[in-house]
Amino acid sequence: MSDSIRLSIKSMYTNLSEKEKKIADFILENPVVVGSNSINDLSETLEIAPSTIFQFTRKIGYQGFKDFKLALLTQGRSETEITIHENIYDSDSLLTKAQKVFDTNISTLLDTRKFLDQVALEQALEYLKDAEAVYFFGVGGSEIVATDAYHKFLRAPLRVHHSTDYHIQLMEASLMKPSDCAILISHTGRSHETIEIAKAAREAGAKLIVLTSSSQSPLALLGDAVFVSIAEETEFRSEALSSRIAQLSILDSLYVILMFERKKASKESMAKVRKRIAKLKAT
Structure with a gap:
């Protein structure tokens, strides 16, 4: 292995x-x-x-x-050998405490990078390229990651959707089509709400891209392309905090890969966004 x-x-x-x-x-x-x-x-x-x-x-x-x-x-x-990267003590200076938090996040990214899979990346790219519409789903802390991804992918040559309300997410999932793609985010992969959304999207025939920290979780088992984020739990931080950094990076990677794959359309889409946003900036 x-x-x-x-x-x-x-x-x-x-x-x-x-x-x-x-x-x-x-x-x-x-x-x-x-x-x-x-x-x-x-x-x-x-x-x-x-x-x-x-x-x-x-x-x-x-x-x-x-x-x-x-x-x-x-x-x-x-x-x-296991390494407790954060391992913060009361005697540590404020700078040392902050540096140890950075060390934990860096470790999380390095560990998650080792789990990146070429096949999953290829599958996800195909689903995104062929999608008529892409929906981002997540609840609780994962909803924040979904919102960040939605904000990012708005610049891509795609039709993207995201709601912060669980009931609306569930309704959106039930109305998806086989030509659509869902990106579902859950640290544990056991969130009842996210699993229900995944089941609704699956029944609608949509493709499912899953981001989770558990490769054998119920949510992961529903996914067509699955990405695993690795995180260490420490005294004052749950694993979900570190995994968020890894999940954001996975989504960044998918965004960049897609933009390179559809370079001409991506440039046109980004130009429209930048032109409109530029008008709001102070001179």
């Missing part, structure tokens, strides 16, 4: 059972110990059945514990 074990576990973490999360946490915090012990040793330490540990390694993409341990040892300590 080309991606680090840490990132693979992170992308599936929210869908793990409590016992599986206990196994995952121990692996992330003690990779060297896990790499030098047997499955029975790990079972005794965690007080979890060997069969559960074996199934966990299968769930994250390995043939079994031996295959997983070999990958763990091959990757080496530098890749598998």
